[in-house]
Amino acid sequence: MSIGRSVLRLRSTLVVVCGLLLASTMVFGQGDGIPTDETSISAGMELFDGNCSSCHQIHEKGIAPALKNVYERRDVKWLTKFIKHPGKTIESGDAYAVALYEEFKPTIMPNQDLSDEEILQVLAYVKDATIKGPAKPAAEAAAASTGAEAGTPQGMVVSSNLLVGVIIGLLVLLGIVLIVLVILANVLTQYLRQQKGLEAEDEAYINEKFSLAAIFRSQVFVGLASFVFVIVVAKVTVDALFAVGIQQGYAPEQPINFSHKLHAGYYEIDCKYCHTGVEKSKNANIPSANICMNCHNSIRQNSPEIQKIYAAVENDQPIQWVRVHNLPDLAYFNHSQHVKVGGVECQTCHGEIEKMEVVQQHSLLTMGWCIDCHRKTDVNAKGNAYYDKMVEMHDATSKEPMKVKDIGGLECAKCHY
Known part of the structure; x- marks a missing residue:
């Protein structure tokens, strides 16, 4: 009986161990410790856009190495150490880190204030993007059905x-x-x-x-x-x-010749990396010189335009950028409401900003232009419980998708109060 019980206990132990191994594989992938669930991948994408995309791309090498399959080239422990303290890793004489520095010098990645969990989330996004492969270029959207391509009311x-x-x-x-x-x-x-x-x-x-x-x-x-x-x-x-009050095509001369075509286009730096308030504030905010210095403390230091940034930092003076897009004080507009909740892309209002050498006002930004958009745009209600009851009530009386106008988008007090 004792032998039988021992065998049963051994079988039970094996079942538990196999179950744990299976669960670990399902959650963390194929033994590399990198999560594969959608929540981690989504969080990793946000962290990547906000911290890494200014220098790194997934499938192409830019001013920093491409991150495709980086989890296969180095293990998670090494990647975590390097991401948190790249300078110390290089100074320690690590062969791989030194080789990276020699290839991309004088550029060196600043220390990243990320937790171990956040680094795993970034790697989850990188792994997911690696498996999916490079995104195919989408066909250009047709011009708006009313007015000219610029969105004439x-x-x-x-x-x-x-x-x-x-x-x-x-x-x-x-x-x-x-x-x-x-x-x-x-x-x-x-x-x-x-x-x-x-x-x-x-x-x-x-x-x-x-x-x-x-x-x-x-x-x-x-x-x-x-x-x-x-x-x-x-x-x-x-x-x-x-045409009164319309500044479409306005492209003022800026104190520093900043190229969106180079930064947002060629290097694919995410808009939110510089315009940090676009998802959490009424204003998108103009980036400070400190954000520029995240890269330019080691990149093109001798450029006359970059020297203007150094002068602003040394003199503790803000760069006097000239505002391009400006609404009258009588109109209220909230970037976070449109970008974060509504899911509106930057190009919808600002045009193909990634192709502009000099930024100009692309859209009319008139009241008629805004109202026309509210009449046509579907409410982005997917995954947002706030709209569940509204969608239910709307679907009970209409077969058309719920538009912004259906939730008060044409009320005067929404923008004027």
Whole structure:
């Protein structure tokens, strides 16, 4: 019996151990300690965007090594030590760390204030991105259905096009009337010339030579010309009134020649790395010189433009950036509400900022432009319990997706109070 019990206990122990190993594999992957659950990957993506993406890419080498398969090149323990203290790891003479420094010097990664759990989350995202492979370039979105590509409000387009159509229609109509009148005059003149017994006054009128000056002095011509002039002036005036307060295309000269095309485009630095308040504040905020120095304390130190950053830091003076996108004080806009909750991409309002050498105002930023967006945009309610009841009530009365206008997006007090 004792032998039987021992065998049973041994079997039970083996079952428990196998269960633990299976659970560990399911949670942490294939024995490397890196999580594979969606929560860790999502958290790792945010940490990567905020701390790593300014220098590192997953599949391509930039100013720092590509991180594809980095968990296979080094174990988690080594990666954790290096991420927290890269300088000390290099000074210790670690061959791999020294080789990295020699390849990318003088750039050296600053110490990362991340916990072990956060580093595992970053590695979870890197591993997930490695397995999925490089993202395929998406086709460019079509232009907005109303207005021009820049997002012209429908009201402005209709008003301007209506006036242009009226002018063109009138000119065509006047041209047709003029041709008909000339033909009728010639036919009548030829007919009257063949008639006999006409009075002297009629003969003088028929034989009168054509005078262009007389046409210009005629009341008909003066009246028509005056009418066309009034229409043109009205169109110019209406267009000018619609353009009041619109700064579309505004691209001021900045104190430092900063290229978004280089930083956000070529190096793929995430917008949130520099504009730290975009997801948690009303304003996206202009980055301070300290954020620039995270990279430029060792990159292109001798550049004349970078020297301006050094001067600002040494003199403890902020860089006097010129604001490009500015709403009137009477309008309230919250970046975090649109970016974090609404899931609106930066390019939706700011255009392809990653292709701009000099930043310019891409959209109109008018009230009509905002309202048009609220009428068309679906509420990003997925995974947000705050909207569950609203979606339920909306779906009970409508088959259309719930739009921003359906939750008060057209109420005046939402933006003006």
